Amino acid sequence: MASLGKASEQIVLLDFLYPGLAPVFSSLWPLFNGVSGIYTRLNCGLLILVGRYAVGYLEALLEAYFTSKIDVSYRDEVYDMLILWVCSQPFAHSARASVVEVDVKLPTHANGSVDKKQLRYSPCNGHSYFWYRRNLFRFTRNRSQEPFGSMREEVTLSYFGRNPSVLRELLSECRRHYMGFIENKTCVFEHVDDRWKSSIPKSKRDVTTVVIGEDVKKEVIDDLAEFLDPQMKLWYSERSIPYRRGYLVHGLPGTGKSSFSLSIAGQFDLDLYVLSIPSLSDRALKALFDELPQRCVVLLEDVDAVGLDRSQGVVTDASSDGRPKRSAGKVSLSTLLNVLDGISSSEGRVSIMTTNHIEHLDRALIRPGRADKRVEFKLTDKDMISQLFLFIYSSGPSGLTQRDGSENSASGDGKVNVTQDDELGQLAEVFAAKIPEFEFSPADIMSFLLVNKQSPRRAVADVGAWIEEIREERMRLSRTSSWELSDEDKVNDP
Numbered sequence: 001m002a003s004l005g006k007a008s009e010q011i012v013l014l015d016f017l018y019p020g021l022a023p024v025f026s027s028l029w030p031l032f033n034g035v036s037g038i039y040t041r042l043n044c045g046l047l048i049l050v051g052r053y054a055v056g057y058l059e060a061l062l063e064a065y066f067t068s069k070i071d072v073s074y075r076d077e078v079y080d081m082l083i084l085w086v087c088s089q090p091f092a093h094s095a096r097a098s099v100v101e102v103d104v105k106l107p108t109h110a111n112g113s114v115d116k117k118q119l120r121y122s123p124c125n126g127h128s129y130f131w132y133r134r135n136l137f138r139f140t141r142n143r144s145q146e147p148f149g150s151m152r153e154e155v156t157l158s159y160f161g162r163n164p165s166v167l168r169e170l171l172s173e174c175r176r177h178y179m180g181f182i183e184n185k186t187c188v189f190e191h192v193d194d195r196w197k198s199s200i201p202k203s204k205r206d207v208t209t210v211v212i213g214e215d216v217k218k219e220v221i222d223d224l225a226e227f228l229d230p231q232m233k234l235w236y237s238e239r240s241i242p243y244r245r246g247y248l249v250h251g252l253p254g255t256g257k258s259s260f261s262l263s264i265a266g267q268f269d270l271d272l273y274v275l276s277i278p279s280l281s282d283r284a285l286k287a288l289f290d291e292l293p294q295r296c297v298v299l300l301e302d303v304d305a306v307g308l309d310r311s312q313g314v315v316t317d318a319s320s321d322g323r324p325k326r327s328a329g330k331v332s333l334s335t336l337l338n339v340l341d342g343i344s345s346s347e348g349r350v351s352i353m354t355t356n357h358i359e360h361l362d363r364a365l366i367r368p369g370r371a372d373k374r375v376e377f378k379l380t381d382k383d384m385i386s387q388l389f390l391f392i393y394s395s396g397p398s399g400l401t402q403r404d405g406s407e408n409s410a411s412g413d414g415k416v417n418v419t420q421d422d423e424l425g426q427l428a429e430v431f432a433a434k435i436p437e438f439e440f441s442p443a444d445i446m447s448f449l450l451v452n453k454q455s456p457r458r459a460v461a462d463v464g465a466w467i468e469e470i471r472e473e474r475m476r477l478s479r480t481s482s483w484e485l486s487d488e489d490k491v492n493d494p
């Protein structure tokens with residue numbers, strides 16, 4: 001009796017502190033005191049259920065009438081903007097549930113160094129609350145697995161208030177943060193199945209660093225500058241001409257086709273969307289083209305891998321003129337033709353198709369309108385070789401020059417010796433004279449020069465031996481492939 005009296009005193013006290021909750025306390029009291037009969041337990045269960053429902057109801061009420069929210073599409077670049085900002089905020093580091101990744105988008109320090117393999121934490125699978133400009137926000141991110149194994153994310157940003165402009169302010173801040181991050185970089189998008197995903201932004205590559213014939217370079221750049229002129233869009237629309245421009249860049253491997261595409265995207269401050277034709281299906285190609293933004297460069301690599309049955313739109317091993325096709329891709333020619341000049345194609349789009357085998361392309365693909373200009377990237381001539389030499393050994397904008405510690409060094413005292421510009425010019429000429437024209441690609445020459453980047457004199461001295469080495473290696477490779485071919489013939493030959 002004494003304990004019951006004490007209990008009711010305490011319940012009265014609790015009721016005083018939390019008015020209206022006396023029935024709840026009196027139901028729970030026996031449980032805390034070990035006097036838990038069946039009715040008490042039932043009461044508790046019921047209370048928990050009602051409590052849960054009430055909390056859910058209150059949450060829904062709060063969300064419906066007192067919060068503003070924005071759903072952020074995982075497929076959109078704004079997702080990258082938000083996540084980049086979130087990762088830089090203190091609340092991201094204290095989230096109880098988070099995703100950890102090696103930070104591949106780490107900014108490089110001013111001196112060019114990077115802190116290797118830093119970890120990046122971002123809240124995931126739950127809510128995170130944070131304050132921004134005296135407003136309380138909630139960041140919700142949930143990951144789930146899609147039927148075909150790919151990951152899907154749902155991201156929502158909400159704010160406890162009814163003014164949606166506060167949310168937009170925060171997103172503008174994320175955008176500013178992101179724009180600072182991609183300054184002087186080219187945003188490159190690659191495809192994951194039928195979705196675009198941004199990859200690490202690449203430092204803008206100056207067009208002068210891609211050594212091709214100056215006339216070819218100038219022709220393309222002038223043409224593109226004219227096309228992208230703000231007045232041009234109107235000019236095209238007044239004449240009902242689709243506002244698009246297409247280039248076909250062909251040449252042997254390693255002649256700079258991809259590098260040039262990246263550099264012109266950077267030069268005109270356009271994003272680059274890269275499609276590797278051999279790895280695509282018709283469905284994915286259509287979906288990806290549908291999602292291209294206005295004013296961008298879309299790079300279609302290895303278009304010779306496209307299937308060539310134009311009439312049925314199915315992939316076969318034969319070209320439209322009946323010739324056997326070297327290799328058939330999963331993308332049919334009809335689909336590629338359709339997406340290139342379909343009605344829904346994005347305005348202001350610049351497409352660059354690259355191929356190592358122009359002779360395998362169907363005429364329909366390279367007709368004007370789809371490929372307005374054809375550009376051939378050639379193997380190196382004397383001029384290109386000496387340009388590559390000067391490009392490697394001249395001092396860059398940072399003032400960093402090559403050092404020459406070779407035995408032939410002018411000082412001869414073992415000290416590092418910087419080659420003078422006029423001497424460098426002479427060395428470039430000697431170097432170019434030693435290499436036969438149109439035998440090596442710029443990539444071949446670059447790889448040799450990079451090995452000798454500390455010493456232009458050693459490069460000049462060793463280039464003869466390198467040529468012999470490459471020729472022998474090519475001979476060996478061609479013998480191996482012809483043996484493989486004859487083995488295949490034997491198998492096919494009954």
Ligand SMILES: Nc1ncnc2c1ncn2[C@@H]1O[C@H](COP(=O)(O)OP(=O)(O)OP(=O)(O)O)[C@@H](O)[C@H]1O
Nearest residue numbers: 209210211212252253254255256257258259442443
């Ligand atoms: N003309 C060039 N000027 C400067 N560097 C070049 C040039 N061509 C190739 N390189 C260098 O060689 C490498 C490969 O070049 P790139 O990928 O642009 O060639 P590609 O023609 O696209 O080759 P592929 O046909 O095999 O895709 C790059 O690192 C690039 O810097």
